[in-house]
Amino acid sequence: MAERLLDVKNLRTEFIREKEWVTAVNDVSFYIDKGEILGLVGESGCGKSVTSLSVMRLLPPKTSKISGGEVLLNGDDILKTDKKGMRKIRGHEISMIFQEPMNSLNPCMRISKQIIEAILLHNDISKEEAHKRAFDVLKLVGIPDPEMTLASYPHQLSGGMCQRVMIAMAMSCEPDLLIADEPTTALDVTIQAQILELMENIKEKRNTGILMITHDLGVVAEMCSRVIVMYAGRIVEEAPVKELFASPKHPYTQGLIESVPILGSNVTSLPSIPGSVPDLAAMPEGCKFAPRCRYAMDVCREREPDLTPVWGAEHRRCRCVLHDTEEKEAKKA
Amino acid sequence: MSEPLVSVKDVIKTFGGGKGFFSKKPVVHAINGVSFDIMPGETFALVGESGCGKSTTGRLIDHLLTPDSGEIWFNGKDITKLTENEMRPLRADVQMIFQDPYGSLNPRIRVSDLIAEPLLIHTDSSENERKKQVNELLKVVGLSPAHGERFPHEFSGGQRQRIGIARALTVHPKLIIADEPVSALDVSIQAQVLNLMSRLQKNYDLTYLFISHDLSVVEMIADRIAVMYLGTIVETASKKELFDHPRHPYTRALLSAVPIPDPTKKSDRIILKGDLPSTTNLPSGCLFRTRCKYCQERCIKERPKTREISTGHFIKCHYPVFDEGEKEEKDVSV
Amino acid sequence: MSDIDKNTSVNQFEDAEALPVQKSRRKEFVQKFLKRKTAVISLFFIVLLLLAAVSGSFVAPYDADQADYNSILQGPSSAHIWGTDEFGRDIFSRLLVGTRLSLASALSATIVGTALGIILGLIAGYYGGWIDSLIMRICDILFSFPDILLAIAIVAILGPGITNVIIAVAVFTVPSFARIIRSATISVKESLYVEVARSIGCKNWRILWIHVFPGTIQSVIVNFTMRVGTAILAASSLSFLGFGANVTQPDWGAMLSQGRNYLNTAPHIVLFPGILIFLTVLAFNLLGDGLRDTLDPRMN
Numbered sequence: 001m002a003e004r005l006l007d008v009k010n011l012r013t014e015f016i017r018e019k020e021w022v023t024a025v026n027d028v029s030f031y032i033d034k035g036e037i038l039g040l041v042g043e044s045g046c047g048k049s050v051t052s053l054s055v056m057r058l059l060p061p062k063t064s065k066i067s068g069g070e071v072l073l074n075g076d077d078i079l080k081t082d083k084k085g086m087r088k089i090r091g092h093e094i095s096m097i098f099q100e101p102m103n104s105l106n107p108c109m110r111i112s113k114q115i116i117e118a119i120l121l122h123n124d125i126s127k128e129e130a131h132k133r134a135f136d137v138l139k140l141v142g143i144p145d146p147e148m149t150l151a152s153y154p155h156q157l158s159g160g161m162c163q164r165v166m167i168a169m170a171m172s173c174e175p176d177l178l179i180a181d182e183p184t185t186a187l188d189v190t191i192q193a194q195i196l197e198l199m200e201n202i203k204e205k206r207n208t209g210i211l212m213i214t215h216d217l218g219v220v221a222e223m224c225s226r227v228i229v230m231y232a233g234r235i236v237e238e239a240p241v242k243e244l245f246a247s248p249k250h251p252y253t254q255g256l257i258e259s260v261p262i263l264g265s266n267v268t269s270l271p272s273i274p275g276s277v278p279d280l281a282a283m284p285e286g287c288k289f290a291p292r293c294r295y296a297m298d299v300c301r302e303r304e305p306d307l308t309p310v311w312g313a314e315h316r317r318c319r320c321v322l323h324d325t326e327e328k329e330a331k332k333a
Numbered sequence: 334m335s336e337p338l339v340s341v342k343d344v345i346k347t348f349g350g351g352k353g354f355f356s357k358k359p360v361v362h363a364i365n366g367v368s369f370d371i372m373p374g375e376t377f378a379l380v381g382e383s384g385c386g387k388s389t390t391g392r393l394i395d396h397l398l399t400p401d402s403g404e405i406w407f408n409g410k411d412i413t414k415l416t417e418n419e420m421r422p423l424r425a426d427v428q429m430i431f432q433d434p435y436g437s438l439n440p441r442i443r444v445s446d447l448i449a450e451p452l453l454i455h456t457d458s459s460e461n462e463r464k465k466q467v468n469e470l471l472k473v474v475g476l477s478p479a480h481g482e483r484f485p486h487e488f489s490g491g492q493r494q495r496i497g498i499a500r501a502l503t504v505h506p507k508l509i510i511a512d513e514p515v516s517a518l519d520v521s522i523q524a525q526v527l528n529l530m531s532r533l534q535k536n537y538d539l540t541y542l543f544i545s546h547d548l549s550v551v552e553m554i555a556d557r558i559a560v561m562y563l564g565t566i567v568e569t570a571s572k573k574e575l576f577d578h579p580r581h582p583y584t585r586a587l588l589s590a591v592p593i594p595d596p597t598k599k600s601d602r603i604i605l606k607g608d609l610p611s612t613t614n615l616p617s618g619c620l621f622r623t624r625c626k627y628c629q630e631r632c633i634k635e636r637p638k639t640r641e642i643s644t645g646h647f648i649k650c651h652y653p654v655f656d657e658g659e660k661e662e663k664d665v666s667v
Numbered sequence: 668m669s670d671i672d673k674n675t676s677v678n679q680f681e682d683a684e685a686l687p688v689q690k691s692r693r694k695e696f697v698q699k700f701l702k703r704k705t706a707v708i709s710l711f712f713i714v715l716l717l718l719a720a721v722s723g724s725f726v727a728p729y730d731a732d733q734a735d736y737n738s739i740l741q742g743p744s745s746a747h748i749w750g751t752d753e754f755g756r757d758i759f760s761r762l763l764v765g766t767r768l769s770l771a772s773a774l775s776a777t778i779v780g781t782a783l784g785i786i787l788g789l790i791a792g793y794y795g796g797w798i799d800s801l802i803m804r805i806c807d808i809l810f811s812f813p814d815i816l817l818a819i820a821i822v823a824i825l826g827p828g829i830t831n832v833i834i835a836v837a838v839f840t841v842p843s844f845a846r847i848i849r850s851a852t853i854s855v856k857e858s859l860y861v862e863v864a865r866s867i868g869c870k871n872w873r874i875l876w877i878h879v880f881p882g883t884i885q886s887v888i889v890n891f892t893m894r895v896g897t898a899i900l901a902a903s904s905l906s907f908l909g910f911g912a913n914v915t916q917p918d919w920g921a922m923l924s925q926g927r928n929y930l931n932t933a934p935h936i937v938l939f940p941g942i943l944i945f946l947t948v949l950a951f952n953l954l955g956d957g958l959r960d961t962l963d964p965r966m967n
């Protein structure tokens with residue numbers, strides 16, 4: 001029986017740009033159950049990182065605001081939690097790992113100090129105990145010589161090791177939810193394989209829910225059970241992973257999947273999506289993907305479609321007029 | 334059999350080693366004996382992860398760096414022996430496309446002037462002729478003459494990369510060295526740029542040296558592929574041969590590690606143990622032995638030499654891997 | 668033109684590839700500058716000075732050398748708004764006409780010094796090695812002298828006169844620009860686009876002039892305006908000390924010098940040239956401050 005861990009409802013985040021508020025995340029809703037990996041896919045500028053920072057409430061206070069929605073963590077709306085409460089939650093109930101492992105660690109502090117600091121913030125235990133926990137969690141992430149790593153500085157470790165340390169820090173307080181924002185993008189592919197395997201092990205052992213943010217469809221196919229696709233700050237499609245790849249409903253998803261080369265498929269040319277992502281401050285009327293969409297019709301440019309369940313597959317959602325039409329046709333019949 | 338356009342022979346390159354204030358700076362062994370040929374008209378890919386030396390190799394061939402030892406023959410001339418002045422006229426035949434679309438275009442110069450620069454340097458064409466050429470090239474890469482009047486910062490990464498490609502084409506080079514040309518771009522833009530490069534190769538009769546860490550990208554565009562690890566080439570083969578019959582343990586791990594965007598295919602990931610050894614302290618014997626699960630005594634003591642295990646398929650390994658049922662072919666060694 | 672495959676997406680660029688929205692850098696710059704009131708006022712003042720330099724002799728109510736022995740050492744009045752000096756010459760007219768001389772000498776000195784400094788800095792930064800060491804040691808020597816002392820030493824060797832004052836001021840301007848340009852050059856030459864220029868086959872001078880130099884100008888603009896202020900002060904001081912213009916020329920510093928003798932009886936002879944020098948140097952400095960803030964991408 002799946003337990004609902006995170007429930008985001010109608011999240012809306014805005015930024016100030018040149019004295020005007022622009023919406024970076026617009027009416028985004030999704031959920032994650034315990035022990036499942038949800039993939040959040042999109043290209044640069046789609047709002048996926050902003051979404052995760054909104055959930056963690058790590059956005060810069062003066063230039064941004066969460067102007068709507070709820071974020072229910074284990075049933076409580078953390079958007080209403082005060083600063084002190086959020087500090088308790090971060091690291092303990094939700095943890096985050098970032099894209100650049102080398103930059104996420106303090107270059108002037110030994111690893112031991114950094115991990116122990118994180119542990120002591122959330123646990124009322126002695127330093128010695130914290131050290132032991134740090135040792136254990138480094139072993140958990142597969143670091144061969146934890147004692148030596150603890151004594152090292154970040155620049156003495158490789159990218160892969162740093163990311164393991166980050167994961168260790170994130171896991172040290174046994175969070176329920178792990179947000180991984182492009183965790184392997186900056187790593188070599190053989191190291192990426194190691195890290196992805198590690199994350200799967202953690203999911204199995206600790207029943208952690210993971211929000212996997214990435215632009216790499218290969219990672220999504222291997223790791224995630226469900227996927228949401230974002231474009232221009234909105235969710236355009238949501239589906240279980242097998243169905244998403246087998247029959248993508250939204251033209252953007254289709255374009256993305258078609259433009260990714262698959263190893264061993266021996267293709268010599270790929271279709272691609274023309275044009276580029278719209279500027280947040282200059283969004284087109286109607287559907288935001290219409291200017292680049294091969295199926296665009298007049299109605300697409302007039303009115304933005306809603307995110308609705310797909311006809312015949314209600315656990316899937318899609319923001320496109322096309323499958324609305326399918327539904328109408330089917331209902332007529 | 335035509336002559337190779339580029340011929341790299343036993344090139345070695347190190348960095349550092351100078352006397353610092355208190356002690357000698359460590360020597361970085363970037364390239365440890367690399368040899369390969371590139372035939373005219375083909376796309377030769379150099380593949381490997383960070384630190385393997387593929388970018389350094391590209392720069393060596395473009396004479397932006399000079400090797401410690403070894404030879405690099407381009408179009409019949411050994412360019413390692415040339416001074417910068419002697420190399421300059423040859424640069425019209427070798428152009429480079431860089432990884433960073435943001436840093437490789439001078440932000441203060443108009444796009445049309447950037448594209449025209451090689452023409453200005455290597456030909457005697459008039460301003461009108463140059464303008465015509467530039468506009469034509471802009472069209473070829475999918476931009477308009479009006480785009481030429483703008484400055485680089487007004488364009489997206491993909492567009493800048495296309496401007497870089499246009500610039501590389503202006504003097505009709507024989508060889509284009511593309512150093513991770515699509516790595517900094519979004520996936521859908523990658524496809525745009527790769528398609529463009531493919532078409533241009535046919536229309537302009539180009540030879541590509543394509544450097545990348547992304548095997549799926551390389552599979553699309555390459556004819557032959559060389560896999561690099563720690564400054565040395567561990568396996569070279571035609572694309573089909575490499576993907577169907579990878580023999581070097583590193584190549585096999587690399588191929589299996591690439592996540593496949595198809596959830597129905599379960600991957601048998603070969604997980605390499607440990608990390609990349611430091612380039613200042615190379616392992617003895619085979620450079621890959623510290624992470625290889627087939628490592629044996631001979632691998633620790635003796636550095637393997639390149640040998641040809643089947644026609645056109647070269648490998649640097651004492652114990653190449655054969656799948657069950659495959660017979661080890663007769664050693665077609667040189 | 669070679670056949671373009673209709674199925675590839677490049678064709679679709681013809682419609683989908685809109686021209687990027689043009690953000691006018693110049694307009695942004697002007698708007699940002701206008702926010703700084705002191706800088707705008709200073710600019711206005713400097714423009715007035717330049718107008719005076721150009722049109723001074725035509726606009727001035729009296730001839731700068733016109734002596735009127737009937738009205739010597741007179742304080743400000745309706746006939747002479749800033750009074751007269753010991754020869755009965757109208758001070759306002761003299762200062763107005765003298766603007767050309769004072770500004771011209773300061774500007775030319777600064778321009779020459781800057782140009783020389785830029786060339787030396789570019790060469791030192793780009794080529795490095797012994798050239799770099801040589802140039803930097805020379806600059807160090809020049810730097811070790813206080814500006815005025817160095818200027819006096821040079822003028823003492825070369826002899827008095829406006830040209831020599833310009834040379835002296837130019838010389839002590841060189842080292843600061845050489846240093847600034849040198850460090851800017853060192854950082855710019857590491858840029859990827861400079862390596863690209865080399866890979867295309869650019870000759871060194873082309874790389875220096877077209878690719879490296881434009882990236883270094885920004886660091887120089889602000890220093891230039893401030894140096895003009897320094898130059899005015901230095902030129903005035905030299906004239907004050909008797910090294911610069913001769914007694915008859917309407918040079919601001921020389922007028923200050925002459926006025927010393929009459930400090931008690933006719934202080935206005937010293938006051939007005941003094942205030943003018945002060946305001947001019949202040950204006951250039953404030954303009955420099957404003958420009959620096961405007962060019963700083965982190966300030967709004």
